[in-house]
Amino acid sequence: MxxxxxxxxxxxxxxxxxxxxxxxxxxxxxxxxxxxxxxxxxxxxxxxxxxxxxxxxxxxxxxxxxxxxxxxxxxxxxDPRYGYVIGVDVGETHVHVGLFNLDMDEQAKAEFTLRPAQHDVDLVVRHILSGIDAVMAASGVDPARVLGVGLGVPGIVESGPDALIHAQTFGWDAVPLGALLRAGTSLPLYVDNGAKTMGQAELWFGSGRGSRHAIVVLLGSGVGASIITDGLTYRGVNSSAGEWGHTKIAVGGRECRCGARGCLEAYIGAESILERAGLSAEMAREQATLADLVKSGGPVIDETIDYLGAGLANLINLFNPERIVIGGWAGLLLGQHELVKIKKAVALNSLTQPFETASIVLGRLGPDAVALGAATLVVEEFLLGNAFSSSEQPAAI
Amino acid sequence: MxxxxxxxxxxxxxxxxxxxxxxxxxxxxxxxxxxxxxxxxxxxxxxxxxxxxxxxxxxxxxxxxxxxxxxxxxxxxxDPRYGYVIGVDVGETHVHVGLFNLDMDEQAKAEFTLRPAQHDVDLVVRHILSGIDAVMAASGVDPARVLGVGLGVPGIVESGPDALIHAQTFGWDAVPLGALLRAGTSLPLYVDNGAKTMGQAELWFGSGRGSRHAIVVLLGSGVGASIITDGLTYRGVNSSAGEWGHTKIAVGGRECRCGARGCLEAYIGAESILERAGLSAEMAREQATLADLVKSGGPVIDETIDYLGAGLANLINLFNPERIVIGGWAGLLLGQHELVKIKKAVALNSLTQPFETASIVLGRLGPDAVALGAATLVVEEFLLGNAFSSSEQPAAI
DNA sequence: CATGTTAGATCAGGTCGTGAAATAAGGCAT
DNA sequence: ATGCCTTATTTCACGACCTGATCTAACATG
CATH class of the missing domain: 1.10.10.10 (Winged helix-like DNA-binding domain superfamily/Winged helix DNA-binding domain)
Structure with a gap:
């Protein structure tokens, strides 16, 4: 209606x-x-x-x-110097802050590493705020020219003035990140899930350019997706849409770290792949270990491709997109070696009609895409050209 | 973009x-x-x-x-008599044609039964056209006041002037239904998948009233879904979006009539349920048999509920809707007896946040909702108030 | 330096939604 | 009956907008 x-x-x-x-x-x-x-x-x-x-x-x-x-x-x-935007990537192992001009050239950046399980809210907030200060100072940009700060965070973001965040992996339950940051800065804030901000980066500047209906999937330790319908990131009623990683792909299957059984993430998340292959690398070596595993192939990789194919096929059947972009470090690793097999697995699991109209490509942007995409949240608002439109936005505060 | x-x-x-x-x-x-x-x-x-x-x-x-x-x-x-609209339901066993005023009061109807496997295109086209003639004659409505004909058909509808239809169960492969009907009537035609037209009926007049983000699932022999985002039926790039029945819920699982393995429909489609229970009813008795089975319960029904719960949970995780409407004869049957169990199964398989914002209810409209919804396609265009807008519509011809 | 060509600016005209003021249409008390 | 009060609807003048037509600017060419 x-x-x-x-x-x-x-x-x-x-x-x-x-x-x-x-x-x-x-x-x-x-x-x-x-x-x-x-x-x-x-x-x-x-x-x-x-x-x-x-x-x-x-x-x-x-x-x-x-x-x-x-x-x-x-x-x-x-004029790229008319305004500047700040993008923040709050990840499992780091907080990245970047300051960009309107051309999205990075003018300054700041990084903080987070030790695993060191996701204390106050610490993260401090990192974000000092990161903002740092990039402002380093770039020498007039504070009045900064249009806002976009944040890509893990978990589910409830839009609203508080920007409540629910992130199980961080142990965050209804953390009012927006309100907490409000206390330390007066810049306009836009908070969204990191998979969504990365999706928007790929849509605007990467492999998704020019598509109206696209899906950008993010494979790392976690698994997420950004759904673009009609050129806009789809957020649903609570802006939690796109939780692809915890859709069920095998009823009664492997247990997932979310507690449920048969989640897609329990099969194609980086940790799960390694676990199934009997490898338990500590986090620092995770990427290298997976790279070796993918390179050498084997039944676990084949199985992973089957599951990934089925998962992507589900997206194709449900959304009928014109493009699927595979991103995230694990996704790029798999995709670079096995894109052909992946496509074959997708074909097997999707209906012919929508399969044929969906091109499957790899993401073009590196790991900094999350912060870049977060910054585009601010640009998106700027392009609307009005203070605040009535249409739904990510938690604009 | x-x-x-x-x-x-x-x-x-x-x-x-x-x-x-x-x-x-x-x-x-x-x-x-x-x-x-x-x-x-x-x-x-x-x-x-x-x-x-x-x-x-x-x-x-x-x-x-x-x-x-x-x-x-x-x-x-x-003025309900300003114009009239015709809705056509092309089902597996029948063709229903109804003529409605703008208040959606049915003024006349015509029905044709199709014997199983008697889905010859020309026959169906003849039924549709004579149905249109019949309701026009019976209602005595001035032909100039008929705003158009909406059709709800099985399978995938490629929007475009031909309205190509791909319906495996009918043995239709790229049937240009629009073009064929064009030869027999000059009324504006709007063709869409039957699950989508039914979804629109529930959205406008049934259990979906007032929701912006809703999903109406249709459980019968086949399994479909209509996805409503921002108050509009989401169709994707080829208008094939919403093919929920063939999303994979169990990689490598039961074979589906579509040829693939592990489709949701292979677990919760009416035929599949009966098959798994070792009952093989001929089509005419299908509904009564399933009703008995549901009433008596048992492991197959429990299993079906588990799968249905997982399937609905996937929709909730992906779309974050505010409402889910369960429709279709098999869906209503299951829902009337087991809604509590279904909700429990959904809770188990979805993330807390989106689960809590999605209310799960039963459809309120009967089996005629497909034709009614098809007619609303025409009304939708009427309400836009301009000849043809540039925005995407179902195959408007 | 005149001419031709294309880009951009200006202007008059018609449409639109709005607030203020005017008018319509009842009820109610006298 | 009459006049007043209240609320709904219409009328009117105004300012903002986009457009086609017309005008001006800026360059190349011969």
Missing amino acids: VRPERRTVRDLRRGNRAVLLRTLYFAGPTSRHELSGMTGLSAASVSNVAGDLIADNVVVEAGLVESDGGRPRVLLRV | VRPERRTVRDLRRGNRAVLLRTLYFAGPTSRHELSGMTGLSAASVSNVAGDLIADNVVVEAGLVESDGGRPRVLLRV
Whole structure:
């Protein structure tokens, strides 16, 4: 029961301004003339709205380009220095903080390592806050130009002013991360699950570019997914959507660290793979050990591929996406060696029709994608061009 | 990468007209004053737009209601006789055709039985077309007032002018149902999967009323689901989304009639349940046999509940809906006897957070919901109030 | 330096939603 | 009956918006 909203004549301008800004942001330097064609707005309106954007210093002229014989086109672009955004990746072993300009060039970064099981909330909060201070200082950016902070965190994020976080692996149960950070900074905060922020990074700048319906899966120790429908990250009613790792792939099967049985993560999570292969590497060596295992192959890897194929097939059957991006360190490891087998396993487990329209590719962004994606949460808001829209966002505080 | 569209000042009116119409449609008789509050439009605009709608005969006045001491409110409502819509249910054993007014009161209906394995395309097309003729004749409705025909069909519907249908159980492979019907009628056609049309019926008029994020599952011989995100049926890139029945719930498990192994349908589809219980009823007695089995209980039913619980839990983990509606004859049978056990099984297999926000209820509409829902496809288009919007719709032809 | 060509700006015109003011339509007390 | 009070709806002037048409700017060419 969709409820479209009433619009006033002012909304028109806000909307068209956002259309122009977004086009400019994703297409890069473009002339007013081209913009008219791309957006459908009349040349007059483009001129008018672009004038606004320039007057607000959001957009700047970026050189001329010759136009056979006539007046040259003036290229416009979003001024990457109009604003800066901060992205934070709260992972199991680290806290990364990066400060980016609007072109997503990293201006400064700060890192903190977390010892396993050292996920004390206050410690993490301190790391985040001092990370923010550190990157602001290191970059020398005017604090007034920082548009906000995006955070990618583990577990389920309940959107709302407190940004309650439920993260079993951290032992966090309803931790009001938003409220805690609020006490230490006045920047606008956007909190979301790390798999979702990484998904948004791949969607905007990585292998997902240009798709409207895509799914980015994240395979590491944990298993998550980011579901993009209609170009937007789907969050569901509580923004916990996309918990793919704990969907059941084998009723009554292996026990998962979440306590239930037969979770996908219990078969394709990095730890589970090693465990099933009889290898117990301490966390520091986990990646190298898995790399060796994947390289040498064997029944456990084959079985893992079967399960991964079935899991991906379920996503294809349910969501009918045009693209599936496999990311996360374990996902890239598996994908680099066994993409063909994986695709075969997916084919076996999905319906022909949707299988054929879904291309399966590897993620293109490295491990920093979580922080990058978190920063895009802020940019997303910026591109909407209004203080706060009424539509649902990640916990915007 | 959402691409918002440019808007002109004329779109404003179209949009606000649609807002008013939709509010009026779902809220029933309402005064202009109330409409102003509900839509956010100013009283002046409501008056203005309502005037348009009345001039177009879409909306009529529907009595007065007193307002303590002042001028009485004039109630407005959509004229149910402004237009009529036809809904068609193409099932495994029948073709049902119904003609409804805009209040969804059935004005006439026609039924044809299909013998098992008698799914010859031409026969079905003939049934549909003569069904349309029959209900038009029986109702005596002016053909010019029929807004279109919605069809709920089995299998996967590729939206597009041909409305290609892939339905394994019918032996249909890329059947251009739309094109075939085009030859016999000039009414606008909207084709979609039957589980989706039924889902829309439950969403609009049944147990799903008022939810933005809901999932309606359909358990019969086959198993399907309709996923509602943001109040709209989610269709994915090819409109094949929601193929829940063939998601894998037990890698390497029971063989399914689709050829793969471990499909959910191989455990909770009506036929599979009977098969696992060692009962082989011919189709005509299928429902009675299952009813007996469910009533007497036993290990097969318990197992079925476990699998159903896991399947529903997967939906909850992935979509984080606010409501799950269990429909379909087998679903209602199971649900009426075992809803408590089902919920327990779901709880066991889903994450706490999303489980707690999802209420699980039984469908409220009977077997005619497929045709009713198909008819709502046409109404949905009517409520948008413009010839054809650019946004995706079911195969609108 | 005039001409041609293309990009961008300006302007008049029509549409829209809004707040304020006016009007309609009842009830109620006199 | 009459006039007043209350509430619903309509009317009106206004400002904001987008657009097509027209005008100006900026460059190349000969």
